[in-house]
Amino acid sequence: MPKRIDEDELFRAAVTVFAESGYRSTTTQEIAKRAGVNEATLFRRYGDKASLINAALTRVLADTSFARVAVTHDVEADLVALVRAYAETAQTYGGAVMTLFTDAPRHPELREAMAALMPNLVNAVRLIEAHQGRGQLAQGDPWQKLVMLIAPQLVSGLWSRTGASVPGAGFDAETLVADFLNGHRAG
Numbered sequence: 001m002p003k004r005i006d007e008d009e010l011f012r013a014a015v016t017v018f019a020e021s022g023y024r025s026t027t028t029q030e031i032a033k034r035a036g037v038n039e040a041t042l043f044r045r046y047g048d049k050a051s052l053i054n055a056a057l058t059r060v061l062a063d064t065s066f067a068r069v070a071v072t073h074d075v076e077a078d079l080v081a082l083v084r085a086y087a088e089t090a091q092t093y094g095g096a097v098m099t100l101f102t103d104a105p106r107h108p109e110l111r112e113a114m115a116a117l118m119p120n121l122v123n124a125v126r127l128i129e130a131h132q133g134r135g136q137l138a139q140g141d142p143w144q145k146l147v148m149l150i151a152p153q154l155v156s157g158l159w160s161r162t163g164a165s166v167p168g169a170g171f172d173a174e175t176l177v178a179d180f181l182n183g184h185r186a187g
Contacts, residue, residue: 011059011060012056014026014035014052015093015096016034017031018056019093019096022103023053023107024107026053031052050107054109054110054112054116058113061113061116065085066088069085069127075131078127078131079131082149083171086153090153098161128149145184153171
């Protein structure tokens with residue numbers, strides 16, 4: 001009887017190798033080794049490296065806390081939850097997302113994984129739009145507001161991926177949100 005594959009473990013291994021090595025240097029052999037499966041099984045199940053990477057990123061990105069932030073009536077609490085969810089997601093999968101951003105333009109076969117990232121961002125934008133609609137946040141492009149809110153964490157993540165020392169890289173969600181609301185609260 002064939003061994004049952006733990007798909008979650010396989011996808012975590014694929015995302016980790018992809019984040020560490022980049023698309024070109026990621027091998028199905030290394031993914032199989034880390035996941036404890038036979039490489040031939042990966043090819044039977046997914047066909048090729050791109051299909052495996054796309055499936056892995058699609059699954060893990062759909063299940064992040066950033067993808068599940070919900071809207072309530074408390075703008076400050078919602079934005080703090082959004083910032084914390086982004087930080088948690090970046091901590092867990094930020095390397096893979098940054099690798100995806102840099103590798104997707106050179107490897108069109110990764111477009112499916114890029115599309116998987118969009119629902120996370122759309123969910124965050126909808127939260128901002130909801131609070132704009134309630135008159136709790138100033139009007140304006142909600143995509144730009146999202147970027148302004150998470151930019152400090154995003155830039156810090158980019159710098160840390162270079163190996164550079166990033167002073168003050170630990171962000172307090174409440175402080176980020178308070179600073180953001182100082183310039184973006186409606187009224």
